[in-house]
Amino acid sequence: MEEKSNGPKEDGNRRTNNNTVIPGPTNPMVTPLLSDLYQFTMAYAYWKAGKHNERAVFDLYFRKNPFGGEYTIFAGLEECIRLIANFKFTAEEIAFIRSSLPKTCEDGFYDYLRGVDCSDVKVYAVPEGSVAFPKVPLMRVEGPIAVVQLVETPFLNLINYASLVATNSARHRFVAGKSKVLLEFGLRRAQGPDGGIGASKYSYMGGFDATSNVEAGRLFGIPIKGTHSHAFVSSFMSLDEIMEKSLQSRDGSSTCEDFVSLVQTWLSKIKWSHLIQGIFGETNESELAAFISYALAFPNDFLALVDTYDVMRSGIPNFCAVALALNDLGYKALGIRLDSGDLAYLSCETRKFFRTIEKEFGVPDFGKMGITASNDLNEETLDALNKQGHEVDAFGIGTYLVTCYAQAALGCVFKLVEINNQPRIKLSEDVSKVSIPCKKRCYRLYGKEGYPLVDIMTGENEPPPKVAERILCRHPFSESKRAYVVPQRVEELLKCFWPGSSDGAREELPSLKEIRDRCIQQLEQMRPDHMRRLNPTPYKVSVSAKLYDFIHFLWLNEAPVGELQ
């Protein structure tokens, strides 16, 4: 009989050497089989050649920042650590691999796979939520070559979209400005369930405030927020539909028996008021019925979608009538949502209307009523709205954010940089695709004004850059590009997040909120010219003089000399 399961622990979660439990990946589809077939065929060929336990070092990095920008947010690390902490093939998985590889593959390989885990693997990484730059390793994965290659594909899968959408979120936040509320509304348009969950998690990490995705709220503790849809408004036909018309005052001291009449009285007062007279005539009654019903359901959280029929002639006056009636009973309405039309113009007109109400009826703060806008928003439309001037307090953003419409993928790669202590290089006609060999250390050097100046990679055994000591930073491939830097602060970038079963210390996995705070803090400390949307200044990524010389020595060594006939 086949053994039932050889998973790590009865509860499926792996206990680490410092005895904390690291749960499995959030998505149960993330298993050791969530990899490319070629990782398994190579594993077999390594095993057959007796090479499978050779010690390899791989770097995971990207070559170019996304969205035409000059920075990237690193995200997805925790899910990678969850995968390797629990990396173990089940009997069923091994049976499937056996059925998928050629019959000629020897049984010993499957015995080997049965014993594979990541206790001999080490993962060094930049903390999740960090601002990161091209070519600098986001992760360095060391271990037996066959095992490390098996995790290449899931690691890239877990990092690429996560980092792309976190960066997209940070870019939307940058344009919207700190004071605006950003709501992620993308679940319905996301690339499947995992795309939707990932979008909510990593948009929050990148600086969004909340999501409409309830499951993401449950899984990650992200604040969940929402309004209502046009369907709710158009489902009502008339005020006669409202059967239960009473509403208790907020403090419970009295009850308004006919809230509908109270609203109608207010609508009439608004219509004939001195400052508003003539702006609107008859509003849409079915819309009013929808608003009243929503207010009766949520007197403390009343919010209305005002663009189903006509924003200024119906939605806004109807909303104000309900909000004023609620105000009589001690409740404070939250505001409105605009989902079509010219959002700059409509938000300004709406604000004027609210201020007029405040003045006319002496209701404090009515002019500050919340205005949410949505409808195919993206970086460009946010920028256009800013330039025109608008009165929106919160933006609901879906499709463009979660699908990363402006750029399909980040393009992180996983490259072998060392095997059995021998540095390896991958050459290319395209210099930007030449890999940087060696097991490396990476540092961020900060200048006098507190901004990061340059990232520098050195060989593993080189002495680290020191504060107040001049160091030569060289472009990895361009001979003439170099600069001396005297750092005021030196930050080592790669930290050990998975020491395997070795005694090394392991960085704790921070909460999502802590990662988000780190991300926001890191973005704030960047020099503004790296962050601007139009022609941002590239951030410098460099290597030490010693590593530079070694790269070029290896390059010459590995590149065949051409022959001219």
Ligand SMILES: Nc1ncnc2c1ncn2[C@@H]1O[C@H](COP(=O)(O)OP(=O)(O)OP(=O)(O)O)[C@@H](O)[C@H]1O
């Ligand atoms: N002031 C503005 N400046 C720039 N873009 C805007 C402005 N206001 C709205 N937009 C954007 O313009 C687009 C308008 O979409 P569209 O032309 O489909 O009209 P709509 O308002 O959605 O109409 P509909 O009533 O059919 O829903 C949206 O992407 C929206 O984000």
Ligand SMILES: O=P(O)(O)OC[C@H]1O[C@H](OP(=O)(O)OP(=O)(O)O)[C@H](O)[C@@H]1O
């Ligand atoms: O526009 P997005 O950035 O994707 O944000 C989410 C959108 O989803 C909802 O409506 P939906 O698009 O389903 O219908 P509608 O366009 O007809 O309002 C909502 O009203 C937003 O407009």
Ligand SMILES: O=C(O)c1cccnc1
């Ligand atoms: O709550 C909302 O307003 C919402 C949620 C998802 C998509 N569009 C809007």
Ligand SMILES: [Mg+2]
């Ligand atoms: Mg839409």
